[in-house]
Amino acid sequence: MTLKLDKVNRGPHLSTLVASSISREIAQGRLKPGDQLPTEQALATTFGVSRNVVREAIARLRSEGRIWSQQGRGAFVADATNATVLTIDYETLQRADSFRNLFELRGMLEVQIAALAATRRSDADIAAMEQALDGMRTAPYGSVAWLKNDLGFHRAVAEATQNPYMGQFLVFVSERVRESILAAGNQQKSDDMARTTLGEHERILAAIKAGDAKGASAAMTRHLAGAASRVGLPGGEASAKPASPARHSRLRKAVRGQAAG
Amino acid sequence: MTLKLDKVNRGPHLSTLVASSISREIAQGRLKPGDQLPTEQALATTFGVSRNVVREAIARLRSEGRIWSQQGRGAFVADATNATVLTIDYETLQRADSFRNLFELRGMLEVQIAALAATRRSDADIAAMEQALDGMRTAPYGSVAWLKNDLGFHRAVAEATQNPYMGQFLVFVSERVRESILAAGNQQKSDDMARTTLGEHERILAAIKAGDAKGASAAMTRHLAGAASRVGLPGGEASAKPASPARHSRLRKAVRGQAAG
DNA sequence: TCTTGTCGTGTTATCATACAACCCTGATTT
DNA sequence: AAATCAGGGTTGTATGATAACACGACAAGA
Numbered sequence: 158m159t160l161k162l163d164k165v166n167r168g169p170h171l172s173t174l175v176a177s178s179i180s181r182e183i184a185q186g187r188l189k190p191g192d193q194l195p196t197e198q199a200l201a202t203t204f205g206v207s208r209n210v211v212r213e214a215i216a217r218l219r220s221e222g223r224i225w226s227q228q229g230r231g232a233f234v235a236d237a238t239n240a241t242v243l244t245i246d247y248e249t250l251q252r253a254d255s256f257r258n259l260f261e262l263r264g265m266l267e268v269q270i271a272a273l274a275a276t277r278r279s280d281a282d283i284a285a286m287e288q289a290l291d292g293m294r295t296a297p298y299g300s301v302a303w304l305k306n307d308l309g310f311h312r313a314v315a316e317a318t319q320n321p322y323m324g325q326f327l328v329f330v331s332e333r334v335r336e337s338i339l340a341a342g343n344q345q346k347s348d349d350m351a352r353t354t355l356g357e358h359e360r361i362l363a364a365i366k367a368g369d370a371k372g373a374s375a376a377m378t379r380h381l382a383g384a385a386s387r388v389g390l391p392g393g394e395a396s397a398k399p400a401s402p403a404r405h406s407r408l409r410k411a412v413r414g415q416a417a418g
Numbered sequence: 419m420t421l422k423l424d425k426v427n428r429g430p431h432l433s434t435l436v437a438s439s440i441s442r443e444i445a446q447g448r449l450k451p452g453d454q455l456p457t458e459q460a461l462a463t464t465f466g467v468s469r470n471v472v473r474e475a476i477a478r479l480r481s482e483g484r485i486w487s488q489q490g491r492g493a494f495v496a497d498a499t500n501a502t503v504l505t506i507d508y509e510t511l512q513r514a515d516s517f518r519n520l521f522e523l524r525g526m527l528e529v530q531i532a533a534l535a536a537t538r539r540s541d542a543d544i545a546a547m548e549q550a551l552d553g554m555r556t557a558p559y560g561s562v563a564w565l566k567n568d569l570g571f572h573r574a575v576a577e578a579t580q581n582p583y584m585g586q587f588l589v590f591v592s593e594r595v596r597e598s599i600l601a602a603g604n605q606q607k608s609d610d611m612a613r614t615t616l617g618e619h620e621r622i623l624a625a626i627k628a629g630d631a632k633g634a635s636a637a638m639t640r641h642l643a644g645a646a647s648r649v650g651l652p653g654g655e656a657s658a659k660p661a662s663p664a665r666h667s668r669l670r671k672a673v674r675g676q677a678a679g
Numbered sequence: 680t681c682t683t684g685t686c687g688t689g690t691t692a693t694c695a696t697a698c699a700a701c702c703c704t705g706a707t708t709t
Numbered sequence: 710a711a712a713t714c715a716g717g718g719t720t721g722t723a724t725g726a727t728a729a730c731a732c733g734a735c736a737a738g739a
Contacts, residue, residue, distance in 0.1 A: 170477075170480075171721080171722075173481070176481070196689080196690060196691085206723085207722055207723045208724085209721095209722065209723070209724085210723090212470075212474060212692085213473060215691095216431075216433050217477055217478050219431075220434075221503070226690095227690095227731080228690075228692055228729060229689080229690055230690070230691075230731055230732085231689095231690060231731095232691085238569075240590070240593075241505060242482070242503040242504065243504040243586065243590045244502060245586075258581045261581055262581065262583045262587065265530045266526070266527075269526045269530065308499070320519045321519065322519050322523045326504065326523065328499065329501070430692090432692080433692095457718080458720070468693060469694090469695085470694070470695085471692090471694085487719095487720070487721095488720075489702080489719075489720045489721055490719055490720060491701080491702055492719060492720075493720085
């Protein structure tokens with residue numbers, strides 16, 4: 158068996174550490190928009206790394222839109238709204254309330270998307286959904302293939318809106334939700350869950366096939382409620398009530414250990 | 419008269435060009451997930467740059483989750499779902515249908531957010547919305563200050579959901595919509611528009627203040643329909659109520675045509 | 680005084696080279 | 710046959726040097 162070390166072994170790179178450090182300075186307000194960063198040489202000496210490493214870190218921050226630099230002048234902190242990418246960093250994903258909030262956002266998207274898909278779906282979209290459903294039927298619940306087809310179904314629904322951004326956003330949020338589930342580590346499997354989940358998906362597909370927008374969003378709502386309960390979210394206070402959300406840094410080590418084992 | 423030079427100072431950085439080039443190879447499927455990239459030395463010679471530049475490009479792609487690398491082995495293309503950032507590049511923003519699609523996505527978010535905000539808003543949230551509205555009243559329509567307060571209002575609504583991701587996503591999408599409008603370049607101003615827009619915002623605020631979720635989303639729907647028409651987008655179909663089942667489509671080349679003029 | 684041209688300094692952008700850490704393979708040894 | 714180890718190849722990091730650019734100081738000319 159190939160052990161799947163996820164992306165948990167992230168960033169032994171020095172440039173990653175430097176970038177995170179600068180990024181934190183910005184996030185916590187010690188570096189305000191418009192401020193000039195120290196020179197690369199200064200940063201290199203203060204961090205105790207080579208200037209090359211600093212440059213890689215700066216290249217990264219620049220690509221994220223957090224800073225901008227000009228030859229001969231220096232590097233400056235950019236306005237917050239200039240961020241050209243939307244990113245959710247790994248640390249905040251670990252927080253227990255992140256999971257709930259991401260799930261809520263995903264639900265908001267999915268329900269609307271389902272309704273829109275019901276009015277715009279093409280035959281090819283329907284076929285893609287059915288194919289994903291078939292893939293789920295033949296794969297064991299919770300397996301990699303199952304998850305892949307599950308995501309594929311939802312992506313097919315999103316693409317049926319004929320709006321490419323819907324799929325892009327939904328997949329992004331869904332992947333973060335999945336990572337958050339992995340971080341929490343509370344997934345139990347049962348054949349019962351497989352049947353229930355499949356049934357929920359089939360009802361969604363039927364409504365979309367029939368062009369029933371209201372029915373599709375209702376079915377999606379039920380599916381999300383079911384999914385929430387399956388991961389222990391809604392009434393089951395398992396992870397819904399975090400005691401102190403600020404102190405979860407220990408969790409990261411736990412995940413790493415789990416991945417290694 | 420201040421001449422308006424846009425942000426046309428596109429990355430003269432070599433690393434940006436290299437990163438874009440590799441990124442395009444991945445996006446267009448010539449490099450599939452799991453494939454190994456050429457060595458840094460090979461890339462440096464083929465691109466005609468130093469290995470340092472290649473490393474900056476790779477650092478950037480790695481931070482975006484597009485590739486991963488391991489010391490001693492090489493760099494490999496990551497799975498598409500591993501992308502840790504959501505990005506909408508500048509080129510696709512120029513396309514005429516991008517505008518409509520982004521606006522639709524934004525509307526989907528806003529309507530739901532308004533409803534949620536109505537049930538969760540705190541007094542501080544209300545105060546933030548009122549402050550933004552005041553700012554809009556004193557600024558000329560379409561000015562920088564006006565736009566800033568407009569965005570501030572919507573952000574305040576999003577933050578009233580007590581879900582930080584709502585604000586993050588909404589601001590991101592709204593900024594892309596704004597850029598798209600700028601790219602199209604079709605904004606006409608009138609005092610009439612200012613009054614109308616303000617009225618729409620006030621109705622939203624009133625509904626949220628009253629805790630009326632249905633009213634808030636209805637008011638937001640009206641506002642979005644109005645905003646759509648003000649920027650020359652036909653039909654305020656951005657809400658959850660899909661009207662015509664059949665052929666949507668055929669977007670407006672008019673938007674782009676106006677941009678040229 | 681005001682303008683203009685020049686120069687020097689500081690900073691980023693890029694290049695080139697070298698070494699360390701690490702992976703993989705294959706021959707060698709046990 | 711299995712373990713060990715040497716070698717080459719690749720990424721990670723360090724270091725120094727050069728080019729391109731910005732900015733202020735300063736002197737020359739009007």
